[in-house]
Amino acid sequence: MLASSTSTPITAIAGIDVWDGISHLGPTDLRWEVSASDAVIAQVSPSDAPSGDGLTLIPGLIDTHVHLIGNASSTRSDFLTWPLVTRPEEQVLHGLAHAQQALAVGITTLRDLSADDVQFSLGRGIDKGLVEGPRILSHGMVSMTGGHGDMFVPPGVDPSLRKPTADGPDACRALVRTWARAGASGIKIATSGGLLSDGDKPSWRNHTRAEIDAIVDEAHALGMLVAAHAHTREGIRIALDSGADSIEHATDMTDELASAIAAAGVPIAPTLLINDAIAERRVPVSDEQAASAADLVRSRDERFAAAAAAGVDFVLGTDANGFHVGFGDQLSEVRKMAELFGWSAERTLQAATSRAAAAVGRADSLGRIAPGAVADFVIVRGRPWEDIADLEPSNIVAVVSRGRVVAGALPA
């Protein structure tokens, strides 16, 4: 099946059954070109030499919502305290371990939604080929004092350890600019409180409308997407009206909001497993966290199914942080999406590839098997676009990132 010798990097596969991120192509000859920093697909053409080995090829998956920095070792630690007692140099290594865990199951792009210099450095190191890892897109958080982002650091902590916050439209613009200068690819805001942050309440308003408008305007002016965290109805409405580019969680979405979101074409990261894990206390959480989550997920499943039927563009976004949801759990989340939304396997797989790529503003280069797209793909045993149950870690035969095999082995 392989078209080149073992002494030079493999840059072609002949006769493999391809699903291209949107639909099934059938037996295909694939060729890609490797440059110093990346690899681009050069040829995708029908093959008259189908392999018949039952292996198929799909684009690398994209998780649009993760938090890479957390304890990746097996040593027990407290979720909120670990980042405060671990040096940034060491945090990079834990982030790399998480990134590589996801890469091993075929997640070739991760978007970190509360990034700072640690994630920017990690992403650059991977981009430069120093270490193997997925593509990392990083959004810097613009939180108000006492907002969802700020509440991850408990009040008694030395102020020098707090993340930056911004109050007032001018300060909000300045923080967006600071993130742009540091290398962020986007901005994260919260339009409601959250579940995991200490003492936070989902019902709290986060930022005034004037502040949110300033953030969105400044981010867009600097070519950055805005991802808006929102659990409550009010928060979801504000996120939608403010022109945010994606809504994260949208847990309490009503039918009316779902119609408006579908009409606007704004993608939603449903973060199903993490909210279930907290509500069902599958991980150590406080009584307050479990009660808040249980409250939010109680009627979520029915409303999300209706929202999917109404055409809401749910994309893969797990909120994986290595504590509540692991970095190899993305495939479980995809299968859960199919079940909860009542989607076909193909529609579900689009949400983890081409549609996730569009959600992160990279429709032209990610999540597709097409000339000009990057050479990020996964070779799978089975046909996951026909049966989503085939999308399972033990069926992953090889993961190719930037044109190079980073897990498993290409079929001989």
Ligand SMILES: [Zn+2]
């Ligand atoms: Zn998150």
